[in-house]
Amino acid sequence: MISDARSRFEAALAQQLPHETRNAARHYLAQEEEAGRWRVVARSVRALPEGGLGLKPVRVALLASFSIDFIADALLATGLAHGVRVIPYFSGFAQYSQELLNPESALYAFKPDVVILAIEGEQLLPRLYREGVLPPSGKLDSATTEPWVAEAMGVIDPLIAAFRRHSEALLLIHDLVPPCWPGLGILDGRQGPGEVEVIHAVHGALKRRAREQRGVHVVGYAALVARLGASQWYDQRMAHLAKAPIAARLLPHLAGEYVKYFRALVGLTRKCLVTDLDNTLWGGIIGEDGVQGIRLGADYPGSAYLAYQRALLQLHDRGILLAIASKNNLAEVETVFREHPAMLLRPDHFVRQEIHWQPKSLSLRAIAQGLDIGLEHMVFVDDNPAECAEVEAALPMVTVIPFPAARPEEAAAALFGPGWFDGLVLSVEDRDRADLYRQRDRAEALKAESGSLEGYLYGLEMRVEIVPVGAATLARAAQLTQKTNQFNLTTRRHSEEEVARRSADPDWLVRCVRVVDRFGDNGVVGLVMAQRLADGNTLEIETLLLSCRVIGRTIETAMLADLCQQAVAMKTGRILGRFIPTARNAPAQALFVEHGFTPLPVSGPEASSGESLWEWDLTTRGGIVTPPWITRSGVDHGRADQTTDGGFSQP
């Protein structure tokens, strides 16, 4: 008995269709009545060859105070559905301390990209969970939270410190589920701090510690358990039988929580949400019901659509681009925006509006092109199953979220649940992204007005600051490596920790680029990382990238000019660079040719993948000149400054 959803998944898998397989897996995994679905999908992941289905590999080590092995199927399956090939490592039961403290451990030999540290409250603070908060003697109100926080952090801190010495991976630490049945019952916290208050204090300390560290994140485990209900979450039978306390039925939710981090790590965070209007942004159909007739406001169902608008506004405020794809008459839509009193979203919140009667797949293509972002970074929300199917068939790389037409109150959860838009950092550039795109639109308009390219470039009045990556720009620099796809020579993704390590290394050059033009501050939009090789004479470009919003403005020439200056300061005589082609980085392909680099022969597997290697000999060629329309600005003491401005002392 093979269900339709499973058959469709297996058919897509058999044809090795990357996007179709992921979409089919998502549909299949949503079939709650099929108990074997996680195992079926996980088995197909285990059978995949390296690089199969275009999944991005992420090496994940799981360390837990309980038996977490039962999550394996859900983790592999959810990973596939979201474009990630999870390569798991399970540490032995409750071996986390030994594994983290010993640099020779199997954990470090595994070379993880992500390490998950899942300690249940009962194991981290056994006395609290077993005996409660009452001090053995003395006054009832003499208890404080501090000793408990000190006890918990006394376990966690040495583990973080050791981990940071031995690995550059991302570290995810669970927070704690407060005791379900406090020993004092309703008196918990009445006279002195209670058990729940202690756990909240531990959370505060844990989060502060994570904020102080690079690449350490606190997984909102307690919030996840609360969403699903602690009485459902734990399976006491399995806790006693196999030291596996989490109910098997709910483990996929934990896997889903982890996959949000993996997706961000490999650059699959979605950037743009395209929404339908009728029966999505509001209830009813504007063409039939009129402005007075559509449902939107304080009462159900209007309140549910308003909640969806509020969710979109939250996404907008964290830098997700919003756009509209609607089959409608533009004039009627404009009336709603202008006249409906309950409309929360304004036309300004949308960077693109495709309102006409063409297929939605064309609208999505147009939006992606206009914004210069990949279709794989787009999410499409529509209540009409036919429109959803059309987009999914024509553009399988787009993430389609069907708007729950019969239950509009569930739309916000459908939008936020899988964390499509979750990244690892929120930068100033993110928050202002919609503004930045509007700036860019104005710059594009200027381009159209200016007769010549040169006139356009002068007209931009660009000031470019290229300085060492410092504490303030570190997170943004790592984010750029994770998210930049087009103008990116090598498309290598790096953690904050790795960028920080390089910044502190005298053989590495790590410089970021800020661009200000007459339309405003574009923020940090470029990054160069180069390494002085063992010969002492070669500076090799490991990463050179530019955010898509400033492509085509010759900023890369200024970056190469800066690189030449830095190379001289580092006493190297030549610059080496390589181009590794991907499906999306054609905009960076001609960089070396256009700047007169000399091609070098490439052999072996690199050659067959189209990789090219280039050289710039400083002794015979001298430097590269910054274009006259770009003003270099900002304090730049060059290389010598890097140890102070960009220096990162290990805690």
Place this chain on the structure above:
Amino acid sequence: MEEQIKQLMADFLNLDPLRIDDATAMESVEGWDSFNHLNLCLALEQEFGITLAVDEMEGMTSFYDICQIIQARL
């Protein structure tokens, strides 16, 4: 019901569903270790919307026994 059980056994124990019969038992199937056994039991619970007692899990050591135990619970 038997078909559903066979399909889950096939998925969790790497068996051909057509070759599962009453005699298919833990001691003769290579992939039927304790970890896969627990995974199979938990999947059976979800498939049939039941919660098994530990005794029942421990008794499900063959296709025949699984069918008997599930049947008794439905």
